[in-house]
Amino acid sequence: MSTSAIKTAIEAMITPFLEDNGFELVDIEYIKEGSNWFLRIFCDKEGGIDIDECVRISEYVSEQLDIHEPISGAYFLEVSSPGAERPLKKPEDVQKAIGKNVLITTYEPINKMKEFEGQLLAFDGETVTVRVGNNEHILPYEKVASARLAIIF
Numbered sequence: 001m002s003t004s005a006i007k008t009a010i011e012a013m014i015t016p017f018l019e020d021n022g023f024e025l026v027d028i029e030y031i032k033e034g035s036n037w038f039l040r041i042f043c044d045k046e047g048g049i050d051i052d053e054c055v056r057i058s059e060y061v062s063e064q065l066d067i068h069e070p071i072s073g074a075y076f077l078e079v080s081s082p083g084a085e086r087p088l089k090k091p092e093d094v095q096k097a098i099g100k101n102v103l104i105t106t107y108e109p110i111n112k113m114k115e116f117e118g119q120l121l122a123f124d125g126e127t128v129t130v131r132v133g134n135n136e137h138i139l140p141y142e143k144v145a146s147a148r149l150a151i152i153f
Helices: 003-020 051-068 091-096
Strands: 024-033 036-044 076-080 101-110 113-123 127-132 135-140 144-149
Touching: 003 024, 003 036, 003 051, 036 051, 051 076, 091 113, 101 127, 101 135, 113 135
Parallel strands: 036 076
Antiparallel strands: 024 036, 101 113, 101 144, 113 127, 127 135
């Protein structure tokens, strides 16, 4: 099974449990680091997620992985919060981040820049508007390579 198929299968397997318990699936990573494979599941909820909730989710996920066996080899399972600088993977994530500080990178330069760190002003599904310093940048959403919340000091 491909990495993408594994992630899709796991997402389908755990999303109902997460939603029923007030959690949000932020991201799934299945990656090889050195000689080891890691399955990382990032979850959150309104007000943040604590260690006991991560343990509860981890136990559920582990049980489901044992039943459905979408991964054939050995791997390490990690369940955690996405952190203060969480990725904005889905359009809904970007919408919720309006008014917050973000770091957005683009696939190609826009206004001679590929990195935009500032306040997210608007998102209409087609474009993202970010204020960087005193300048507003309107970025085509299809050109966004990555986006995450940013802590600006």
